[in-house]
Amino acid sequence: MIWQRKHIxxxxxxxxxxxxxxxxxxxxxxxxxxRPLKKxxxxxxxxxxxxxxxxxTRTRTSFETAGKILGADTASIxxxxxxxxxxxxxxxTARTIAAMKVxxxxxxxxxxxxxxxxxxxxxxxxxxxxxxxxxxPTQALLDMFTMQEEFGDLAGKKVVIVGDILxxxxxxxNVWGLTKMGAEVTLVGPPTLLPPxxxxxxxxMSHNLxxxxxxxxxxxxxxxxxxxxxxxxxPSLREYSRLYGLSSQKLQKTGKKTIxxxxxxxxxxxxxxxxxxxSPMAKIEEQVTNGVAVRMALxxxxxxxxxxxxx
Amino acid sequence: xxxLKNVQIVDPDQNLAAIRDLLVKDTRIHEISASFRPxxxxxxxxxxxxxxxxxxxxxxxxxxxxxxxxxxxxxxxEKEDIASGAEAAVRGGFTTILAMANTKPVIDQRxxxxxxxxxxxxxxxxxxxxVAAVTKGLQGQELVEMMDLAAGGVVGFSDDGxxxxxxDIMRLALEYAKLSGLPxxxxxxxxxxxxxxxxxxxxxxxxxxxxxxxxxxxSVMVARDLMLAEESSGVLHLAHISCxxxxxxxxxxxxxxxxxxxxxxxxxxxxxxxDVQLTKTSLKVNPPLRTAxxxxxxxEALSEGTxxxxxxxxxxxxxxxxxxxxxxxxxxxxxxxxxxxAVWQYLVAPGRLSVKRLLEAWSxxxxxxxxxxxxxxxPGQTADMVLFDPDRTLEIERENLASKAQNTPFLHMTLQxxxxxxxxxxxxxxxxx
Numbered sequence: 001m002i003w004q005r006k007h008i009x010x011x012x013x014x015x016x017x018x019x020x021x022x023x024x025x026x027x028x029x030x031x032x033x034x035r036p037l038k039k040x041x042x043x044x045x046x047x048x049x050x051x052x053x054x055x056x057t058r059t060r061t062s063f064e065t066a067g068k069i070l071g072a073d074t075a076s077i078x079x080x081x082x083x084x085x086x087x088x089x090x091x092x093t094a095r096t097i098a099a100m101k102v103x104x105x106x107x108x109x110x111x112x113x114x115x116x117x118x119x120x121x122x123x124x125x126x127x128x129x130x131x132x133x134x135x136x137p138t139q140a141l142l143d144m145f146t147m148q149e150e151f152g153d154l155a156g157k158k159v160v161i162v163g164d165i166l167x168x169x170x171x172x173x174n175v176w177g178l179t180k181m182g183a184e185v186t187l188v189g190p191p192t193l194l195p196p197x198x199x200x201x202x203x204x205m206s207h208n209l210x211x212x213x214x215x216x217x218x219x220x221x222x223x224x225x226x227x228x229x230x231x232x233x234x235p236s237l238r239e240y241s242r243l244y245g246l247s248s249q250k251l252q253k254t255g256k257k258t259i260x261x262x263x264x265x266x267x268x269x270x271x272x273x274x275x276x277x278x279s280p281m282a283k284i285e286e287q288v289t290n291g292v293a294v295r296m297a298l299x300x301x302x303x304x305x306x307x308x309x310x311x
Numbered sequence: 312x313x314x315l316k317n318v319q320i321v322d323p324d325q326n327l328a329a330i331r332d333l334l335v336k337d338t339r340i341h342e343i344s345a346s347f348r349p350x351x352x353x354x355x356x357x358x359x360x361x362x363x364x365x366x367x368x369x370x371x372x373x374x375x376x377x378x379x380x381x382x383x384x385x386x387x388x389e390k391e392d393i394a395s396g397a398e399a400a401v402r403g404g405f406t407t408i409l410a411m412a413n414t415k416p417v418i419d420q421r422x423x424x425x426x427x428x429x430x431x432x433x434x435x436x437x438x439x440x441x442v443a444a445v446t447k448g449l450q451g452q453e454l455v456e457m458m459d460l461a462a463g464g465v466v467g468f469s470d471d472g473x474x475x476x477x478x479d480i481m482r483l484a485l486e487y488a489k490l491s492g493l494p495x496x497x498x499x500x501x502x503x504x505x506x507x508x509x510x511x512x513x514x515x516x517x518x519x520x521x522x523x524x525x526x527x528x529x530s531v532m533v534a535r536d537l538m539l540a541e542e543s544s545g546v547l548h549l550a551h552i553s554c555x556x557x558x559x560x561x562x563x564x565x566x567x568x569x570x571x572x573x574x575x576x577x578x579x580x581x582x583x584x585x586d587v588q589l590t591k592t593s594l595k596v597n598p599p600l601r602t603a604x605x606x607x608x609x610x611e612a613l614s615e616g617t618x619x620x621x622x623x624x625x626x627x628x629x630x631x632x633x634x635x636x637x638x639x640x641x642x643x644x645x646x647x648x649x650x651x652x653a654v655w656q657y658l659v660a661p662g663r664l665s666v667k668r669l670l671e672a673w674s675x676x677x678x679x680x681x682x683x684x685x686x687x688x689x690p691g692q693t694a695d696m697v698l699f700d701p702d703r704t705l706e707i708e709r710e711n712l713a714s715k716a717q718n719t720p721f722l723h724m725t726l727q728x729x730x731x732x733x734x735x736x737x738x739x740x741x742x743x744x
Contacts, residue, residue, distance in 0.1 A: 012518075091634050111636030112520040113589025120590060132638060134520030134589065169520055197517040 010135030030293035066295035140173035155182030163222030318366030324687035374406025374695030379622035386415025400437035406695035469496035485545025499532035530556035553598035555608035597642035627716030655728035
């Protein structure tokens with residue numbers, strides 16, 4: 001297919017063909033990553049700006065690594081040392097970046113819609129690296145890439161996503177992407193974190209993890225924001241962990257060779273036990289590697305790299 | 312004397328909807344008749360200059376009265392001031408507006424009340440009546456000096472912008488305000504249930520990943536306030552009702568004889584949560600746009616009289632404040648210049664709301680509830696009138712708006728049906744001819 005999009009704001013509006021194309025493009029990118037000399041001239045002269053309003057280790061580093069391998073010039077705005085900490089609005093920051101004529105902006109922001117907001121004021125392509133509780137498309141793409149490596153076609157595969165669904169942009173993006181690829185998704189969490197209106201995502205919802213594990217090919221734990229307990233959304237970490245925490249023992253209920261994913265950073269002993277996180281079932285480090293590959297693919301597609309990617 | 316010929320007068324106060332001629336003498340409606348002879352009018356003018364205007368069969372309404380506006384003066388004049396707000400009002404067909412107290416400083420002392428009134432009089436367009444706070448500084452803790460403020464000219468009390476969280480303070484306010492006879496206008500919102508949400512909690516908020524404000528954040532406060540009003544025999548007016556559950560509670564309370572009136576905002580009758588998009592901050596408003604089902608329940612309640620009034624909740628904000636991600640933009644819709652036209656286009660023209668009900672709800676009922684001049688075209692009443700052309704179109708563009716702000720969802724749209732002339736106290740203050 002011929003790639004048409006200028007921005008990646010979420011997976012809700014991408015087609016199955018587009019998602020497949022991104023994942024296909026990520027395959028040769030991953031091969032580049034395995035080379036001793038990881039540098040391509042593909043995007044020489046292109047500039048990528050990283051605008052991270054929220055703390056992030058892996059996503060930001062992953063994007064920067066991806067851009068650098070492709071030969072693009074990358075820059076980051078460190079929020080704490082910038083005029084944003086002096087109260088500059090997102091609009092004014094956007095205009096400043098526009099004036100610098102960058103080709104691609106990668107943004108993470110606590111407000112849902114922040115990436116879409118930038119598209120209204122910038123000429124550059126925009127990649128959403130997480131906007132509030134809305135979408136985190138690159139995370140879902142790397143999750144799907146990891147699942148594909150394991151299972152090939154995702155059609156009919158049973159994926160259980162467990163945790164704080166309500167506040168999770170990772171869950172939303174994964175549901176949009178996985179259902180387009182034909183996977184069968186089940187969302188699991190307590191009623192306070194998986195309220196009835198989440199049915200809008202159009203997938204099965206359940207409050208009982210043990211019951212849903214049977215037959216699961218993939219189980220994805222979401223990071224639990226520990227401050228949610230103070231808001232009364234669940235009574236204690238202990239009870240949460242008992243009901244919704246993943247362990248090797250619980251995973252036996254799948255009756256299958258199941259893989260376990262986590263977007264990181266993990267709360268070991270809360271949503272996932274240490275022994276499971278360090279077991280071969282867990283593909284958490286593979287996810288990180290694949291994250292670089294998927295982001296290389298997106299930067300390549302959006303920054304209009306024209307030369308052969310394997311050159 | 313003004314001889315206004317050939318106008319379709321719609322005045323629920325006289326149960327009138329017919330082509331008539333109308334005479335205005337000085338500041339008041341003088342007489343209405345099927346037709347006048349010129350020499351008859353000359354005689355009635357008693358030597359005063361006579362102006363004759365043919366309405367061409369267009370509609371003549373009593374001037375609209377908006378019981379819910381935020382004029383931002385004093386303190387936030389970059390958003391709006393009393394002059395720009397009053398001009399926006401008369402252009403939109405409103406001859407009287409009530410200005411809410413959540414300015415900087417808060418209108419909680421007589422000197423501030425008198426300042427707002429004086430600013431309104433200086434401008435000399437719409438009549439501007441201040442609403443004072445219920446509690447000092449809108450803090451929800453101590454009552455304002457209600458009697459002194461009433462003597463200074465307030466027509467009601469409201470902590471609008473905030474719900475009064477402490478039920479006992481609300482009860483005391485309803486009790487004490489009986490001294491003044493003025494209504495307590497309640498902004499019904501439980502802060503804990505609203506939980507810093509930014510739109511209606513439902514399917515759309517779940518999809519967009521925006522924090523939701525559940526309907527119960529409003530309805531539990533409506534229930535509380537209705538019970539307090541019943542027990543205290545206080546005078547209660549409920550601002551900006553947005554959901555079906557609140558409507559049901561108001562209907563029950565009215566059956567029991569509770570002294571309550573309620574208003575609905577045009578945007579809650581026209582839009583719903585499905586219209587909200589992440590980058591469409593012009594639809595960010597509090598209470599939030601609820602579901603299509605709520606919207607229909609509100610329209611039904613307005614039509615049958617459970618909801619007594621329409622009100623704009625005119626809430627101007629500077630452009631750059633709304634040019635933010637949805638969660639960070641302020642709540643509020645600019646309404647004075649667009650609301651009548653929008654309600655006409657979306658509800659009256661398609662036959663979903665009658666013209667009579669429109670004017671009961673936006674002129675007569677507000678005048679009666681708040682004891683205001685106007686609301687009627689009966690001879691002897693003040694000549695606050697609007698000549699309305701249902702065919703005339705209005706382009707909603709920045710340069711066409713008198714308001715300092717453009718935070719309207721109708722920006723860059725054309726609305727059909729708008730006021731062409733507005734008179735306040737017999738004085739022509741808007742003329743689009």
